[in-house]
Amino acid sequence: MRLERVAAHVPDGARLADIGSDHAYLPVALMRRGGIATAVAGEVAMTPFNAAQRTVRDNDLEQQVSVRLANGLAAIEPADGITAISICGMGGETIRDILEAGKARLSGQERLILQPNGGEQPLRQWLMDNGYRIVGEELLRENRFDYEIIVAEQDGPVTYSAEQLYFGPLQMQARNPAFLAKWQSILQRKQQTLASFARARHSVPEDKVQQVARQARWITELLA
Template sequence: MNPLSLSHRLERVAAQVPVGAHLADIGSDHAYLPVALVLRGVIPQAVAGEVARTPFLAARRSVHDNGLEHCISVRQADGLAAIEVGDRITAVSLCGMGGETIRDILQAGRAQLSGCERLILQPNGGERPLRQWLMDNSYGIRHEEVLRENRFDYEIIVADTGEPVAYSPQELFFGPLQLRHRTPAFLAKWQRLLHLKRRTLERLAHARQSELDAKRLELAQHIQWIESLNPL
């Protein structure tokens, strides 16, 4: 892979990393994101964190092959434990994991966050519980987008600390900025999901277990919300 090239998904993530940031890319895999950003001159240094041995070695190899050991530290660590005080991190990226997993990593590593970092998050599903954590911890969502790659829909969520925020249930479900702007990619994603949710509700309608009543009501509510979406 050309070290300066990234997938469409990672390009959109890269676009949200501030110029001059000290980046911690957690779950860095091959360290493609920090390597590309350093080679492009966007950031001066980075940390690439990986908990599993195989991707850790892959990241270390990418950094070595591009001669970037002096400015990218590759560390095998669990989540935000890869961050050290001397790194002076100003941006944290977590990409390609479930939203609940990203939430749990942020919560477990809360002590490693100074509160001044920009969070650049690309969850594979589970966006609502992730947005709930951001709200509960006074991270305001500054940017959101939906993109489609290889027949999958992905979301990017960028958040900064600041004044406490309060999102409605619909804003937590769709994303406050997504709901405001309603881009074609956003509307197309939810139209695809609408068919899946309708089929799921039909299957649950024939189930007799009373414990599924709450699930049926929740699905019906989500379907109603999606059906009410219209382009602005």
């Protein structure tokens, strides 16, 4: 379901680079239904690289999907004319670091479709700092985990508040049930953390206490 929702944000006819492609399921599925023109599946580790090659071969798509062993955006060449980049299933900080390290390979014309496993705030911060506007956000629950999808396009400069970076600017507007349920449970955890801080007052740095208290306050206001 998660990859299906990511696929829905890839524009029709895109030239897709799927970074950290694993089994190349996303580019192969999109190619098979005629949703994209061509794809690059990038993998940094040998085992998933071999798995991706196998998926592409089994589907007779070697001409349309190029599987490359490379670190992050080093899988992309200017000649690929990439118009969409998907990076899914890793921490937000890792996705941020991949984008930062590969900045020279971004033309600014690509749509970024990102699915972080946590660490959404620092990833949104990078997008804002680099002139990317968040044009789509989605939250879905699968196997008891909450997954966020962040879609961004370069349209800067753009400014988000600290709260928007924390919650997601479009999520805050939409306030759908999955989003509210997620933050309800996070608020409970924040309150438990603050209670444990109070019991161990002497050993917790004050700025740490303040940070968690501020986040708990933001969530309480959001849910009010």
